[in-house]
Amino acid sequence: MASIQDIFKIASNDKLCPRFYRMQIDAPSIVKKILPGQFIHIRVSQGLEPFFRRPFSVYRAQKYVEIFYEPVGPGTKLMAKMNKGDTIDVLGPLGQPFALPPKGTKQVVMIAGGIGIAPFLILSDCLKKKKYDLILLYGGRTGGHVYPMKEFKDNGVKVLVATDDGSKGTKGRVIQLFSKVKMDPGTTFLYTCGPNPMMAAVQHFAGEHHLRGQAACEEVMACALGACLGCSIKTKSGYKTVCYDGPVFDLQEVIFH
Ligand SMILES: Cc1cc2nc3c(=O)[nH]c(=O)nc-3n(C[C@H](O)[C@H](O)[C@H](O)COP(=O)(O)OP(=O)(O)OC[C@H]3O[C@@H](n4cnc5c(N)ncnc54)[C@H](O)[C@@H]3O)c2cc1C
C-alpha cells in the first residue's frame, strides 16, 4: 500500500500521566489508510538534529492519527514541547498490520509493556466490532507509567495492571498477571508489544501452553522502507526487517535477543 509523506498540523499534544504523552495529528489522508499494527515515521525537526525520522505505532485513527509516546531522547523530548497548530512531517502508513485472530477465537489477550501499549487501542477499536472478549494485561515500571486507559475500558476491554514497584496494580512483571486469566489454546489469541525480554517471556509462556499469537517488534530505524536493512532482526526463517517485513510477526517466529 502506497505511503503518504506530507506536513500535517498537530491538533493536540497532551501529557496523559507523568511518563506518557498523546499527540493528535490532523492527517485525514493517513487516517483513511492506516491499519492496526502499522506505524508512521516522523521527522521531528526541520534542522539536522535529530537527523533521522522516528517511528511511532499508531495509537488510534478516527478523526486524527494519534500517537502515544514517552519522551526518552532528543526526538521525543522535542515532540513533548510541540503545541496545537504546530506542523509535523509524517510518512506513513508503514509496515505490516496485525492479522485478525484465527477462526474459532473467542478471547483476545493483549500483553503490553510500557509504551508497548501504543498499538493496542486501535486494535481494540477494530476487534470490539467482532465481539471478542478483550483483555489487556499491562505492565509498567512504576505508577507513573500507568494512566486511566479509559478508551480501552469504553471498548469493553478488561484491563489488568502490574507495576514493577507495586505502586499500581499487582506488584511484579506483566507475566504475573497471566495466572489471573484463563487462556484456552483453542479459543484464545495473543498480541504482544513491549521490551524484548517481556516478549520473550510471552513467547515462552505461549509455547508451553500452545497459545497462538503475534508480536509487534521494535528496532532502531533509519529508512523505514526496507532499504538500509538497519532494523533487521533474527527470525526462524532468517533475518527480516522490522520496518518492511514487520513490525508484526508471528509470536513463535521471532528470535528475541
Ligand atoms: C515500529 C516502532 C514503533 C514504535 N512506536 C513507538 C510509540 O508508539 N511510542 C514511543 O514512545 N516509541 C515508539 N517507538 C520507539 C521510538 O521510535 C524510539 O524510542 C525513538 O528512537 C525515540 O527517539 P528519540 O530521539 O526521543 O530517542 P533516541 O535518542 O532515538 O533513543 C533513546 C534511547 O532509546 C534507544 N532506542 C531507540 N529506539 C529504540 C528501539 N526501537 N528499541 C530499543 N531501543 C531503542 C536508543 O538507542 C537510545 O538509547 C517505536 C519504535 C518502532 C521501531
Ligand code: FES
Ligand atoms: S530501517 Fe531501513 S530497512 Fe528498516
